[in-house]
Structure formats: C-alpha cells, structure tokens
Amino acid sequence: MQITMMINGRRVIDDIKPDMLLLDFLRAHGCYSVKRGCETSNCGLCTVWLDGKPILSCSMLAVRCDGHAVTTLEGVEQEAHEFADYMAKQGAEQCGFCSPGLIMNVLAMKKELQQPTREEINHYLAGNLCRCTGYMGQLRAIEAYLQEKGGEQA
Amino acid sequence: MLHIQQYVKASSLDEAYTLLMKNRNHQILGGMQWLKMQDRVVPMAIDLQALHLDEIKEQDDYIEIGAMCTLRQLETSPILLKTFGTLIQDSIKDIVGVQFRNTATLGGSLYSRFGFSDILTAFMVLDTSVVLYHQGEIKLSDYCKMPYERDILTHIRIRKENILTKFLCMRKSATDLSVLNFAIAKTETNYRIAIGARPKRAELVVLPVSYDDKQIEEALSHITLQDNMRGSKEYRKALVYAFVQKGYIALQEETTCR
DSSP states (O other): EEEEETTTEEEEEEOOOTTOHHHHHHHHOOOOTTTTOOOSSSSSSTTEEEEEEEEGGGSSBGGGTTTEEEEEEGGGGGHHHHHHHHHHHHTOOOTTTTHHHHHHHHHHHHHHHHHHHHHHHHHHHTTOOOSSSOHHHHHHHHHHHHHHTSOOOO | OEEEEEEOOOOHHHHHHHHHHHHHEEEEEEEESGGGOOOHHHHHHHTTHHHHOOOOEEESSSSEEETTTTTHHTTTTTHHHHHTTTTHHHHHHHHHHHHHTTBHHHHHHTTTTTTTOOOHHHHHHHOOEEEEETTTTEHHHHHHSOOOOOEEEEEEEOOOOEEEEEEEEEEESTSEEEEEEEEEEESEEEEEEEEEEESSEEEEEEESSSHHHHHHHHHHEEEEEEOTTTTTTHHHHHHHHHHHHHHHHHHHHHHSSS
C-alpha cells in the first residue's frame, strides 16, 4: 500500500507491505542511525520521534505513520553533535551502538521537562539500555548538557 | 514473527466491528507492543486511530478515557491526577520507558486483561466500567471475570468519588514486569484492594472502613496466588500482607493521595 511520510522534513512516498516496521522503512530510506536491538520493546536503540514524541520504531508499523512526521538522528544532527561532545568529555561512550537512541530520547526529554532532577532523568531514560557504560558517565554528560543548554529549544 | 496481510484504517466503529467479526483471526490494533512479538498471521489488522478515541474527557460525574489514549497520556494527565491522586501515574511510570508508553494504549492493555497489567490493578480500585462496542458498559471487576469474547473496547468510564488511593508494586528490576501489583482505595464506605500479577488477572477485595485482622485474613484467603518464573506463591503472599500494611499507612498519612 502507498504511504506518504515526512522523514526529517523530506517528503517520502513509497509502496510497502502492511507489516513493514517503521524501523525497516527508515533504514530502507537511508536513516542508518536507527538501530535494531532487542526487538522486544525494551532497549530503546530504535528510538525515533513520531510527530515530535519519542517512540520505538521496532514496534510501530510504517503504515500507521502515513501522513505523519518522523525524525531520526539524521534530522537533529547539530543538536546530536553538541550532546555527543558532552558524552565524549565524560567518557560516556564505549561501543556507541545505543547512542543514537539515547540521544534522541535525551533531546526529547530536553523539550519536555524543564530542569529535570537526577531522578527525573533516570526515570525518563529508563527505556534506554546500555550494556557498556554503567550509565554514570552518560548521566554526568546529560546533567552537564542540560545545565548549559537546557533553556534552548532542541 | 507477526505477518499482517491487510491493513485497514477504520472510518467508523461499525465498520471496525463488522470487519472484526468477519474472521476470527482479524485483529484490532492497540499499541502493538505485545502483539508484534507474537508468531502468527493476521489476515486483517484494523486500526482505530482515525476514530478520535484518544481523548480524556471530564464529565460532571465521571471521567471518560478513549481506548486509543496512550499510557503516557494517562501518566501525564492533569485531570486524572486531580481526580484520583497519583494512583494512575504510579501504576504506569515503571512500564518500560517513555517511548514504549508513548505508543502502548489503554485499550490494548485493558481489553486483553493481561495478568501482568499494572493499570488493570489500578483501575480495579476505582469505580471503573469498560465500554464495549457490542456488549455495552460493564463493570471492570465483572469484565475481569468474563471469558474472552470478540468485541471492541472503545472507552472506559471512571465515576468521580471522594477517594484516597495508593499503588504499590514489586519488580525484580526497573522496567521489568511486576512480581506483584497492589492498589488500595479508601472511599467513604469501604476499602477496595486490588491484587494483580498474582500472576493471573487482577482481583478485587472489598473491606469495611474499620476492618480487623480477621476480616483481612478472610478476604485475602479468597485471592489465589500462584508461582511463575518471577516469584513463588509464598513470596507473593508475603508481599500482599506487606503491601496491605504499607498501603493502609499511606492512606492514613494521605501523602500521595487525593
């Protein structure tokens, strides 16, 4: 069936099967930042924004996004680079496989929460798993990033 | 792996119900978080997202919530917070992550009456009814005892009342399914206690406002607890008694309740 979707501000029209997942659709259209992880809706690797809200693209049918706007890491490159600098300063990255999903959710949190506490940050990001870092470096990077950039719009 | 052969965005509930009843393998789509992990062929997936079932409306006597509301909408709703305290919020906030809760729906969680459902336990202690397209309005506590019958859950309605509430749960790790869910509400006439993840569907116990240990023992003896990979029957029983005490104390302190 034919769908029309805005991907990172670019209008995409395609014929797809009804059970194609958004994750596969996005990767087929060049958004390789979107990673396949657990496929059980737990790890957050495949996080993208649907109409500005973070969702798991491994659990969303592409046909359900017909007429909607999807944003991936490629669509927020500048902000992603900024945050990645904070991650690098804190040694918060190891293999980096979970970073695109984490960054998308951190940027979503920045838009949604005003000056979140550490507890609120932990809670908001509970759906982003990292098997390398132990999270402390990430948490330091997020706190520093929000402190310096928190008032700006993502 | 889930295979969907045809996808239909229903333009009315009547159309959705007619399509649903045409084939027993036709499927209404909720948030799909559970459905997508199944290994089956769905000849037709019916989507309700165009039917405006994603609103939380406050009426004079009750709150009405559309089945396509996401768990995140419920978690952040000022109407639900104002009316029922943090009960709903507390039952939702530990379900996986924000991204999951932005797509998981009320209808998907309640229609199937999953034993592990956190919100089923919370809604049980409120005066909640489910509204089914074909069967009409049914008390949630009765709906929980009914066998599966193909229908479409369109809304739930929660009667407003002067109530204090508390939700508690035990998880082995953050974002995991609960070993046990527990909700307690104090109304002007009684205490309502719901126990979920027993591991089966949540059950409701009603006690008088001034209950004694014997009454609680008697009431809880009718709740069947079982073993599963998350916990033993004995562990769950110990949790139930601990939660009854914790819940009771919280309601006396009125710290997180309305």
